[in-house]
Each structure stands twice: as structure tokens, then as C-alpha cells.
Amino acid sequence: xxxxxxxxxxxxxxxGFLINxxxxxxxxxxxxxxxxTLSVVVSFAITILFFLQxxxxxxxxxxxxxxxxQISNFKVDFGFLLDQxxxxxxxxxxxxxxxxxxxxISYMHEDVNMHKFFAxxxxxxxxxxxxxxxxxxxxxxxxxxxxxxxxxxxxxxxYKNQDYNDAAKKAFIMNRIGDLGLLIGIFILGNLFATxxxxxxxxxxxxxxxxDLYWISIAALCLFIxxxxxSAQIPLYTWLPDAMAGPTPVSALIHAATMVTAGIFMIxxxxxxxxxxxxxxxxxAIIGAITALVAATIGLVQNDIKKVLAYSTVSQLGLMFLALxxxxxxVAVFHVITHAFFKACLFLGSGSVIHALHGEQDMRKMGGxxxxxxxxxxxxxxxxxxxxxxxxxxxxxxxDEILMVAFEHNIALWIIGSIASIMTAFYMFRLMxxxxxxxxxxxxEQKHHLHESPSLITIPLIVLGVLATIGGLINLPGNxxxxxxxxxxxxxxxxxxxxxxxIEYTLMGIATIGAILGIVIAYIKYIKQNSIPSExxxxxxxxxxxxxxxxxxxxxNAIFVNPINVLSRFFRDHLETSLSNLxxxxxxxxxxxxxxxxxxxxxxxxxxxxxxxxxxxxxVSYLFLAQ
Amino acid sequence: xxxxxxxxGIDNYIFLAVILFCIGVFGVLYRRNAIIVxxxxxxxxxxxxxxxxxxxxxxxxxxxxxxxxxxMAVAAAEVAVGLAILVSVFRNLGSIDVANLKNLKG
Numbered sequence: 001x002x003x004x005x006x007x008x009x010x011x012x013x014x015x016g017f018l019i020n021x022x023x024x025x026x027x028x029x030x031x032x033x034x035x036x037t038l039s040v041v042v043s044f045a046i047t048i049l050f051f052l053q054x055x056x057x058x059x060x061x062x063x064x065x066x067x068x069x070q071i072s073n074f075k076v077d078f079g080f081l082l083d084q085x086x087x088x089x090x091x092x093x094x095x096x097x098x099x100x101x102x103x104x105i106s107y108m109h110e111d112v113n114m115h116k117f118f119a120x121x122x123x124x125x126x127x128x129x130x131x132x133x134x135x136x137x138x139x140x141x142x143x144x145x146x147x148x149x150x151x152x153x154x155x156x157x158x159y160k161n162q163d164y165n166d167a168a169k170k171a172f173i174m175n176r177i178g179d180l181g182l183l184i185g186i187f188i189l190g191n192l193f194a195t196x197x198x199x200x201x202x203x204x205x206x207x208x209x210x211x212d213l214y215w216i217s218i219a220a221l222c223l224f225i226x227x228x229x230x231s232a233q234i235p236l237y238t239w240l241p242d243a244m245a246g247p248t249p250v251s252a253l254i255h256a257a258t259m260v261t262a263g264i265f266m267i268x269x270x271x272x273x274x275x276x277x278x279x280x281x282x283x284x285a286i287i288g289a290i291t292a293l294v295a296a297t298i299g300l301v302q303n304d305i306k307k308v309l310a311y312s313t314v315s316q317l318g319l320m321f322l323a324l325x326x327x328x329x330x331v332a333v334f335h336v337i338t339h340a341f342f343k344a345c346l347f348l349g350s351g352s353v354i355h356a357l358h359g360e361q362d363m364r365k366m367g368g369x370x371x372x373x374x375x376x377x378x379x380x381x382x383x384x385x386x387x388x389x390x391x392x393x394x395x396x397x398x399x400d401e402i403l404m405v406a407f408e409h410n411i412a413l414w415i416i417g418s419i420a421s422i423m424t425a426f427y428m429f430r431l432m433x434x435x436x437x438x439x440x441x442x443x444x445e446q447k448h449h450l451h452e453s454p455s456l457i458t459i460p461l462i463v464l465g466v467l468a469t470i471g472g473l474i475n476l477p478g479n480x481x482x483x484x485x486x487x488x489x490x491x492x493x494x495x496x497x498x499x500x501x502x503i504e505y506t507l508m509g510i511a512t513i514g515a516i517l518g519i520v521i522a523y524i525k526y527i528k529q530n531s532i533p534s535e536x537x538x539x540x541x542x543x544x545x546x547x548x549x550x551x552x553x554x555x556x557n558a559i560f561v562n563p564i565n566v567l568s569r570f571f572r573d574h575l576e577t578s579l580s581n582l583x584x585x586x587x588x589x590x591x592x593x594x595x596x597x598x599x600x601x602x603x604x605x606x607x608x609x610x611x612x613x614x615x616x617x618x619x620v621s622y623l624f625l626a627q
Numbered sequence: 628x629x630x631x632x633x634x635x636g637i638d639n640y641i642f643l644a645v646i647l648f649c650i651g652v653f654g655v656l657y658r659r660n661a662i663i664v665x666x667x668x669x670x671x672x673x674x675x676x677x678x679x680x681x682x683x684x685x686x687x688x689x690x691x692x693x694x695x696x697x698x699m700a701v702a703a704a705e706v707a708v709g710l711a712i713l714v715s716v717f718r719n720l721g722s723i724d725v726a727n728l729k730n731l732k733g
């Protein structure tokens with residue numbers, strides 16, 4: 001029974017994909033949208049069933065489908081594992097996925113390829129479920145690659161624009177770099193323990209007497225590189241902002257709420273390995289903190305509404321990695337969930353704004369939308385408060401816990417995290433003020449068409465807005481439901497619940513004051529002084545550096561892309577030419593020989609017979625003489 | 628060994644076979660009538676058969692004679708096919724002069 005249900009949970013989106021890709025065009029836009037949405041809703045419903053079950057009895061369900069690979073003592077099953085972690089992930093992947101599918105029915109309605117869009121989204125959900133549900137690293141890897149593929153397909157969904165295609169390729173290639181790391185990590189683990197199954201691996205590590213920590217560290221580092229690629233950490237983060245070329249629901253689902261958290265999922269899943277290597281954990285924490293800070297500074301000056309949100313996503317992911325590096329896995333997971341709520345809401349809200357402005361994404365040409373789009377405004381405001389970390393919204397609780405953990409371990413990391421949080425508050429409210437307050441700055445034509453989005457768009461917004469408000473309830477201090485729920489996953493003894501003392505309250509206070517400070521600065525700058533970000537050409541000084549994202553893309557182009565291009569061009573112009581000349585030359589020689597040899601075939605039977613006798617005589621004389 | 632072989636001597640058989648073979652070769656090379664060419668080939672074949680049989684007896688080994696049976700059977704089949712081809716050539720070209728068979732020119 002469980003097996004069948006789990007298979008339905010896994011395959012429903014895949015069936016949706018098949019229907020939409022083959023019959024979507026004939027079924028029509030609405031039907032394609034409804035099939036796409038329903039298939040994810042089915043998965044969501046089954047996930048809830050399983051979740052309630054495991055929440056009651058705490059028993060993970062493992063499913064074995066068939067033997068996949070078996071080479072001497074190395075064995076990989078094709079199986080799935082439904083435990084606390086995977087069900088939690090499934091819950092918000094399918095839940096938010098359903099909402100975003102619903103939203104897309106309206107958002108993508110103008111697009112001729114809507115059925116294809118839903119097919120890709122369904123395929124993405126299928127692969128994401130595979131990634132999360134797999135019982136070993138190799139099944140996870142299938143999902144890992146699959147979501148990368150869907151990400152590529154969806155970033156380049158509007159394939160007639162070459163920039164979008166380039167963005168898609170960039171995302172795919174950068175992910176490949178990370179994937180190579182992940183693969184090497186998997187190989188090392190497989191070599192060390194002769195298994196890739198999570199539970200077996202965990203037992204093997206906990207019972208092993210002399211672990212080869214050197215190789216385990218290398219494996220952990222490689223796995224982290226994989227996580228860097230997928231979850232957009234320094235140095236592999238530059239694909240994520242470019243990935244905003246895709247339609248906005250894609251940005252919300254894949255590049256904010258679900259796929260980019262795969263790296264965090266993987267590290268949490270393998271926490272027993274990372275716990276063994278404190279050095280790698282330090283690297284993770286430091287990279288996370290630096291990413292959080294760098295991305296936040298870039299976010300301060302971006303003018304494209306989706307770019308701001310993209311850098312904010314990178315920054316928040318950095319905070320999650322900070323928590324992972326400090327060994328506070330459940331805190332990172334908590335932030336993943338709240339972040340999924342409010343970031344999905346923000347992206348969908350920005351999509352609603354872009355929809356109303358017919359594709360305009362530049363915040364300098366927005367403004368004054370508060371009155372015309374009250375629902376979008378309210379939900380985005382709530383989510384902005386949540387991401388800024390204002391009490392009592394969801395982001396406050398999760399971000400606060402990360403900062404608290406950072407404070408316990410290392411004051412420098414806490415300072416970096418706090419600065420990043422203040423910046424978050426600033427750029428989010430810069431976005432809100434520029435978009436929704438003051439007068440409208442676009443054309444009169446656009447102003448005439450301003451409207452609140454239809455209910456298919458606003459309903460998901462409202463649901464996510466509510467979740468962004470109350471999402472913190474799952475792990476309130478003192479209650480710590482999430483921590484208890486996830487505790488079977490972690491090898492070390494459960495942290496004793498924080499005794500809530502003066503330090504904790506002070507930290508909370510500082511965090512809140514910081515967030516309010518950020519909001520106030522934004523208020524002064526964009527409401528009181530009424531300033532609007534200047535034109536691209538007039539940006540000077542350090543903000544120009546920030547506006548150009550520290551010239552990281554340019555640097556990568558100069559260091560990696562251009563040399564490779566030069567090398568490829570060299571190979572094409574010289575190596576390939578000489579090689580093909582060689583091959584053509586051989587062909588020409590054969591041809592010339594054949595042309596000469598053709599003359600022997602003159603058609604005279606007498607000549608043939610003469611040649612035959614001559615040859616025979618030659619052979620016979622040779623045989624005589626050779627003796 | 629009271630047989631024809633001992634009376635005549637193996638060397639005479641060899642001479643005869645060589646002479647027959649050479650006649651066949653020259654016939655193939657000089658004559659232009661396809662049927663004569665064909666007959667010359669048969670002479671060559673029979674020269675070899677003769678040699679086979681002679682050596683077979685000389686060595687007291689029946690293998691050579693068995694082989695000749697096969698060779699003759701195959702030769703019979705070959706004659707049937709070859710004559711059929713010649714008939715067909717005659718129908719098409721009106722003659723069986725091998726000099727006229729130039730269609731195989733490359």
C-alpha cells in the first residue's frame with residue numbers, strides 16, 4: 001500500500017509531463033494547465049498523508065524497487081526513502097509547486113507554448129521528488145541532474161531571445177562544474193564504504209573503528225562543491241541572477257524555493273559525514289557568510305526587480321550555508337522552509353507587478369502601484385517584513401536562530417551575518433518603496449492599463465503571504481517542533497533547547513533594531529528624499545562597482561571563458577584544418593591510385609586471360625626458384 | 628607393381644599433363660571463339676586431373692582419385708553454367724567472339 005502510494009506520489013508529475021508534452025497542444029491551454037496543476041496536487045495530497053503518518057509514529061518508510069548496480073561487493077539499490085527530512089522537503093516542494101502551477105495558469109496564458117511550460121514544470125517536480133526521495137546518493141544524483149536539465153529548459157523557455165539562451169547555457173555549464181564535484185564525492189564515498197545508501201552509510205560510519213579522515217574530508221569538500229553549484233554559492237553563484245531570464249513562476253519555484261535548496265538538502269542528508277570534518281565545516285561556514293554579504297551588497301543597487309530578488313536569494317542561501325557549516329542543520333532547514341514561503345511570495349508578487357506592466361522589470365519605471373494592486377502590495381509587504389526579519393513574521397525566527405548560532409561559535413561570522421541582514425532589510429524596502437509608493441513613473445499608456453492581477457494569481461499570493469506570516473510557528477523557541485521532528489536524522493545528541501537568557505534577548509533585539517534601521521534608511525532615501533536610482537551611465541564610484549556585480553562576470557569571462565574561446569578557435573582554425581587536410585589527402589591518394597588502376601579494366605577478355613596466365617606463370621616460377 | 632603406371636613411368640604422365648596444360652593455355656590465349664576457349668579450359672582441367680590420378684596411384688593413396696571425382700562433378704556444373712552464358716551472349720551480341728565482349732570495361 002505504502003509502495004503504491006509512494007509510486008503515485010513520484011509518478012503523478014511525470015504522467016502530467018507525458019500528457020502535456022504529447023497531447024498538450026491538442027488539449028488546449030486551460031486543460032494543459034489543469035492537468036499540470038492536478039498532477040502536483042495529487043503528489044501534495046499523498047505527501048500530507050505520509051507526513052501525518054510519520055509525524056505520529058516516527059517510522060521512516062523505505063521502498064526497494066530493484067537491484068540497480070551490483071559489482072562484486074558494491075551494491076546500489078533503486079529505492080526510495082521517506083523519512084522526516086525527505087517528507088519535509090516534499091511537503092514544501094509539492095505544496096509550493098501546486099500554488100505556482102496554479103499561478104502559472106493565469107500568468108502564462110498569453111504564451112503560445114503554455115503546454116510545454118507545464119510539461120517542463122511537471123518534469124521538474126518529478127525530478128525534484130526523485131532527488132528528495134532517493135534512498136541513496138545515486139538516485140539523488142538522477143534527480144540532481146534532472147532538475148538541472150529542467151532549469152536549463154525553463155530559463156531558456158523564451159528561446160527566441162539569444163540573451164536568455166546564453167543565460168540558460170551559463171546556468172547549465174556552471175552547474176556541471178558543481179556536479180563534477182558531487183560525482184567525485186560520491187565516487188570517493190562509494191570507494192571507501194562500498195555503499196551509497198544513506199542508512200548503510202550512516203551505520204558504516206558510526207561503527208567503523210579507524211576512519212580514513214583524509215579521504216572523507218576530500219569527499220566532503222567535493223560534495224560541498226556540488227552544493228555550491230546547485231545552491232549558488234561563491235564562486236559558482238553567477239548563474240542564479242542570470243537565471244531570472246526565465247518566466248517569473250520558474251524563478252519562484254526553481255530558483256528561489258526548491259531547486260536551489262538541493263545543496264542544503266544534500267548536506268543535511270549527509271550531516272554524519274560533514275560532522276567528521278570540522279575543517280570542511282569551517283570552509284562551508286565562511287563561504288556561506290561571505291556569499292551572504294557579497295550578494296547582499298550587490299542587491300543594494302540593482303534596478304531590475306527580479307535581479308534584486310535573485311541576489312537576495314543568493315544571500316539567504318549563504319546564511320543557510322553558514323548555519324550548515326556551524327553544524328546547526330535543523331536551523332538551516334528551518335530557514336529553507338520560511339525562505340521558500342516568503343521568497344516564493346516575493347517572486348510571484350514581482351511577477352504580478354511585471355504582468356500588470358506588460359513585461360517592465362525596471363523599478364525606475366514603476367512606482368505608485370499600492371493603490372491599483374492592493375493584494376499584491378499587501379502580500380509582498382508581509383513577505384518583505386518576513387525576509388527583513390521583523391517580529392513576528394516567519395523570517396524573524398529562522399534568521400534569528402542562524403545569527404544566534406553564529407554568535408555562539410564565532411563573533412566575526414555573527415557580524416557578517418548581521419550586516420547582511422541589515423542590507424537585506426534595506427534593499428527589500430528599497431524595492432517596496434520604488435515599486436509601490438509615490439507616483440507612477442512609467443508611460444501614460446502603461447498607466448492606463450494598470451490593474452490588479454486576476455484571482456488565480458492573487459490566491460497563491462495570499463496563501464504564501466499567510467505562510468510567510470505564520471511560518472515561524474513550526475520552530476518557535478521553547479516549542480522547537482521542527483528540531484524534535486528532525487532529531488532522528490542527526491547523530492549527535494539533540495541540542496538542549498536554548499535556555500532563553502539575557503544574551504538571546506539582546507541578540508534578538510539587536511537583529512530587530514538592525515532590520516528596522518535598514519528599513520528606516522530606505523524610507524529616508526526613497527520616500528523622504530524622493531530619490532530615484534540614476535540612469536546606468538550616471539552611476540559612479542563604489543556603487544558602480546556594485547551595480548556591475550564586482551565585475552565578477554567580466555573576470556570569469558577574462559579568466560575562463562575567453563581563454564577557452566581562444567583555444568577553441570585555435571583548434572578550429574589550425575588543428576582541425578590540418579587534421580582534415582590529412583584525411584582528405586589520404587582520400588585523394590586513394591582516388592588517384594584508383595584512377596590509374598581503372599585502366600587495367602579495359603574490357604578485353606584476351607588481356608584478362610593474358611594477365612591471368614602471366615600471374616600463374618610468375619607464381620609457379622617463384623615456387624620453383626624459391627626451392 | 629604390375630600396373631600401367633609401372634610400365635609407362637610417372638615422368639611420362641607428368642610430361643603429358645604439362646603438354647596438355649600448355650595446349651590449353653595457348654588455346655585460351657590465342658583463340659577468339661568462346662567455345663574453343665572453353666574447350667581449352669577443359670583441357671587444362673583434365674591435364675590437372677590426369678596428374679592427380681597419376682600421383683594418386685604412384686603414392687598408393689586413393690585421396691587423389693576421390694578428389695578427381697569432385698573436380699569432374701564441379702567441372703560438369705561449370706560447363707552447364709558456362710554454356711548457358713555463352714548461349715545468352717550469342718543471343719545478345721550475335722557472335723561468340725571474345726574480342727567483342729567489351730562491356731566489362733572499367
